[in-house]
Amino acid sequence: MNELVLSNVPLWAVLVSLVAAGLILLLDKQPNIREAVTMVAAVIKFTLVLSMLPTVLAGGVVEATPLYIAKDIALQFRVDAFGLLFALLASGLWIVTSVYSIGYMRSLNYGHETGYFASFAVCLSAAMGIAMSGNLLTFFIFYEILTIATYPLVIHRRNSEAVIGGREYMVYLLVAGQVLLIAVAWAHYLAPGVGFTPGGFLADTGASLLALQILFVLFIIGVGVKAAIIPLHGWLPTAMVAPTPVSALLHAVAVVKAGAFAVVRVTGFVFGPELMAELQVGTILAWFAAVTIIFASLRALSEDHLKRRLAYSTVSQLSYVVLGAALATPAAILGAMFHIVAHAFMKITLFFCAGAIYATSHKEYISQLDGLGRKMPFTFGAFTVASLAITGMPLMIGFISKWNLGVGAVEAGQPVFIAVLVGSAILNTAYFFPIVYRAYFGKPQEEAAHAGQQAAHDHHGHYADHGEARPAMLYPLLITATMAFLLGILPNLGLHFWDLANMAVDEVVKGGLWLAGRG
Amino acid sequence: MNAHLPILIIVIPLVAGMLAPLLAFFSAPMARGVVLASALAVFAGSVAALLRVLEMGHPWSYYLAGWPPPWGIEYVIDPLSGVMVTLVSFFAVLALDFAGPYLAGRSAREKGAFYALFMLTAGGLLGMCATGDLFNLFVFLEICSLAAYALIAAGGRRSVVAALRYLIIGSVAACMYLLGIGYVYVMTGSLNMGDLTILLPPLLDSPAGILAVVLIATGLAIKTALFPLHGWLPDTYSYTPAPVLAFIAAITTKVSAYALYRIFYFVAETAGPVSATLEVLGWLAAAGILFGSLMAIAQRDFWRMLAYSSVGQVAYIVLGLAIGNSLALIGAVLHIISHAVVKGLLFFIAGSVKWQTGIRTIPEFIGMARHMPLTMGAFLVAAMSMIGLPPAIGFFSKWYLVLGAVEAGRWVFVAVLIISSLLTAVYFFRVIEFAYLKGKRPEDVPEAAVLPPKTGPELPARMLVPILVLSVGAVVLGILNEPLIQNVIQYALPWRLP
Structure with a gap:
């Protein structure tokens, strides 16, 4: 049994950025102090989350129940290994992203940045809440807050493209939220007041198989939109109209990972591997994930807009997590959990690079990138590292999760999914390496422009003589790229992501065995 | 005084409403002051009644003029009607407060009529909630x-x-x-x-x-x-x-x-x-x-x-x-x-x-x-x-x-x-x-x-x-x-x- 530590640290970790959001709104007129608030809040939040690491590594669970949020249901924070993994990841990367944001927003001069930083802080609160919530209603509340708080970020540019993007985002996510609400209410009716339990808690509720199957579908639709499982993925490429730091942290780490995280929570901690096997829903979900992996990769191939290509790549990579959760064998779950970390580092680097390129040169299409690698060597170096990692090259972070997913597929007796993983790796190579190739070996466009299309590129003239990106953008992306490499060799480095994932898998598997033994 | 709360929260607004046109005839601010004060008093009374009922643990029956039912009229404050009268009186206070700038520039007669009708409406609603x-x-x-x-x-x-x-x-x-x-x-x-x-x-x-x-x-x-x-x-x-x-x-x-x-x-x-x-x-x-x-x-x-x-x-x-x-x-x-x-x-x-x-x-x-x-x-x-x-x-x-x-x-x-x-x-x-x-x-x-x-x-x-x-x-x-x-x-x- 886990040692239970009662402490309000999780609550403070959630609240710190909410308070920061309030301060940011008040400091509308003083941008420097406003940004300082963001940085301080990010550091405090990370420290708070980090302070729970020793307890959790020692096999403990940190729990806080500040109040009852509804009749018979507590607002419960319960930090287990899996929750801490996500919380550490999101809060750690928030620090890096905040630095990057400041550089990016000041390069581009959008104006009205107060709302941007405030919404960002609220998003992080919500992500912490999702990571650390101990029951479904608490989880749902933060899940919806995350949906709402992201909306102002998506429409940040306030042009018609952003409005349409925001609309599409809201339609997808609100519908999903309402579907999830039915699922949460139903689960609460079946098992009143039960929190997330490793190995699931719905097995002994006496509900019929059909009812549980429908419930599973409702849950997966509810969380699957954020996890962008095909056919629920449409909002993600559209949401790329948001400023790049938003795409980087929210559409590669916090928001979409909240969906992927939720898929694992639902499969591992609500239904549990045993019940999923009984319901025979895992394989179907796994096939949806497989289709998503392949289809989104193919779609990425034909996308010339850099951020949209990255978005489709995200859609594809998120389904690795879904695939692992659906196969539900120990290695597969381990791969799924670690891929949440792995993909975060890889994709945030790629987005940082895309943003740095855009802010420095105003180029957002891949066909414009010819020769840019020589002007921005560090940015493209980082891009290359992250691309290699995403394709799953050994010694890089992406390899670890893919390897475990592959082992998991064999364990589940469905080695066909290995073919999916391999196919995806090939496709990843096919859509990332042309970018790297163009950047380093392509003929710079400015020279080509002399050949006659001067007018078309005139508005880029201002950016013609640029070098590397600003330090505030460059350092963050170098840090995340380095991490993507180092964690590939030493997956436990610093934050013990690997140990946490292993512990979480043990809990799920043991919980399942315990249930099976009882049944 | 306290024993008569259930009827007071109905009577006060009705009386204030009837007085309002008269007061407004002399001084519009005074009418406004009286109306607002009575609305606040009703709100305070409603909260007090609700709290008292929750404490008592059973409904609070009040026989008008001491006549027991079925001959007389009974007013009952229980937790449900207590919530309702609190809600009604709270909104009466807010709406009266909000109405201030709206009424600026209206004649004293119009103001008096407004206050009178408003308080009658509020009194009627409070009565609907509290009656038995x-x-x-x-x-x-x-x-x-x-x-x-x-x-x-x-x-x-x-x-x-x-x-x-x-x-x-x-x-x-x-x-x-x-x-x-x-x-x-x-x-x-x-x-x-x-x-x-x-x-x-x-x-x-x-x-x-x-x-x-x-x-x-x-x-x-x-x-x-x-x-x-x-x-x-x-x-x-x-x-x-x-x-x-x-x-x-x-x-x-x-x-x-x-x-x-x-x-x-x-x-x-x-x-x-x-x-x-x-x-x-x-x-x-x-x-x-x-x-x-x-x-x-x-x-x-x-x-x-x-x-x-x-x-x-x-x-x-x-x-x-x-x-x-x-x-x-x-x-x-x-x-x-x-x-x-x-x-x-x-x-x-x-x-x-x-x-x-x-x-x-x-x-x-x-x-x-x-x-x-x-x-x-x-x-x-x-x-x-x-x-x-x-x-x-x-x-x-x-x-x-x-x-x-x-x-x-x-x-x-x-x-x-x-x-x-x-x-x-x-x-x-x-x-x-x-x-x-x-x-x-x-x-x-x-x-x-x-x-x-x-x-x-x-x-x-x-x-x-x-x-x-x-x-x-x-x-x-x-x-x-x-x-x-x-x-x-x-x-x-x-x-x-x-």
Whole structure:
């Protein structure tokens, strides 16, 4: 049994950025102090989350129940290994992203940045809440807050493209939220007041198989939109109209990972591997994930807009997590959990690079990138590292999760999914390496422009003589790229992501065995 | 003094209302002061009465002039009516406060008339909540309705037509209710609610009983604006002066829903004709929820949009009554509070926007977020609550309704609640897009129509304070809904719950 530590640290970790959001709104007129608030809040939040690491590594669970949020249901924070993994990841990367944001927003001069930083802080609160919530209603509340708080970020540019993007985002996510609400209410009716339990808690509720199957579908639709499982993925490429730091942290780490995280929570901690096997829903979900992996990769191939290509790549990579959760064998779950970390580092680097390129040169299409690698060597170096990692090259972070997913597929007796993983790796190579190739070996466009299309590129003239990106953008992306490499060799480095994932898998598997033994 | 609280909270506003024109004749500020002070006193009295009842643990009966029922009239404060009178008196205070700038520049006579009618309306509503007598409820229903017709008619030429229409339909409703309790009186010989809890249930399953139930239900359903009997509401809400409207929209339909709840669940019991009637009302409510939301989407006028939204939201309460298990009833009572707070807030916002900029139609809202940032911030909170997004209170009332529907196996109602949330999101996001997205401008709106960023204070403090209080309240009540249920609402459930 886990040692239970009662402490309000999780609550403070959630609240710190909410308070920061309030301060940011008040400091509308003083941008420097406003940004300082963001940085301080990010550091405090990370420290708070980090302070729970020793307890959790020692096999403990940190729990806080500040109040009852509804009749018979507590607002419960319960930090287990899996929750801490996500919380550490999101809060750690928030620090890096905040630095990057400041550089990016000041390069581009959008104006009205107060709302941007405030919404960002609220998003992080919500992500912490999702990571650390101990029951479904608490989880749902933060899940919806995350949906709402992201909306102002998506429409940040306030042009018609952003409005349409925001609309599409809201339609997808609100519908999903309402579907999830039915699922949460139903689960609460079946098992009143039960929190997330490793190995699931719905097995002994006496509900019929059909009812549980429908419930599973409702849950997966509810969380699957954020996890962008095909056919629920449409909002993600559209949401790329948001400023790049938003795409980087929210559409590669916090928001979409909240969906992927939720898929694992639902499969591992609500239904549990045993019940999923009984319901025979895992394989179907796994096939949806497989289709998503392949289809989104193919779609990425034909996308010339850099951020949209990255978005489709995200859609594809998120389904690795879904695939692992659906196969539900120990290695597969381990791969799924670690891929949440792995993909975060890889994709945030790629987005940082895309943003740095855009802010420095105003180029957002891949066909414009010819020769840019020589002007921005560090940015493209980082891009290359992250691309290699995403394709799953050994010694890089992406390899670890893919390897475990592959082992998991064999364990589940469905080695066909290995073919999916391999196919995806090939496709990843096919859509990332042309970018790297163009950047380093392509003929710079400015020279080509002399050949006659001067007018078309005139508005880029201002950016013609640029070098590397600003330090505030460059350092963050170098840090995340380095991490993507180092964690590939030493997956436990610093934050013990690997140990946490292993512990979480043990809990799920043991919980399942315990249930099976009882049944 | 304290022993007479149940009658004082009704008499004070009635007396203040009658004094107001006289006082205004001498000095308008004095009339205003007296009216506001009496409203505050009633609010304090209501809170005190509610707290005392919760402490006592049983309903607080008050026999008017010492005559015990069935000869005299009984007033009963129990946790449910305590909540209702607190809600009514709270909104009376807010609306009076908000009305200050609205009335500036009106003649003393007009002010006096306004205060008189307003306090009569409030007194009537308070009486409806506190009475323990079916006929007395009718009397108070007429007091508040008649005063409300006159208040509504004060909004200008078109409001006169709306008020006349409301008067005709409202009188029909009151007649039906009166006829219904007439049958009850003939059957049982009593109109005291306490007596009827024993006398009425065995007699209900008779032709007269069925007729009584149906007539009472129809009368109150009209007053609640339950689809398809909602016809009076959109016009009325569109042309009423804003302070009155915020009060009426927040309170009157809810008090009628309360009367329905009181009579069907406390006086009668949910069996035989009552449960059949509730079933019908439930399906009407489900249709009304969808109809109201769809019609709200179709409106260009902000006020009319909110009016149709009310048609949908009030039906949530009736739906909760129709589902009828304890979770759904908790949801219904919580939604009475939730919708009162939020719809009151929204009409305060609509009124302030109109007062400050003259704008009513939604496409004109471009730039509003910069012109009136705090007001529109409050609007965001209200929109969240109406859509049912956590942590606003609207989410939690919906949560209990959904939970109740799931428990009862009423999946159609679950679907209706969920779909309604999404439709509500559609019409609120339209306003948000216009108000917040400065870059987007339809072709037919000239550049000059974009509101400039605000300079100076956006609203007089007396108008801004109610808006801010309610918007903070919507979130605080949401987060603290469990203590509210644990300490108050669970005692407002009928004792005969199946």
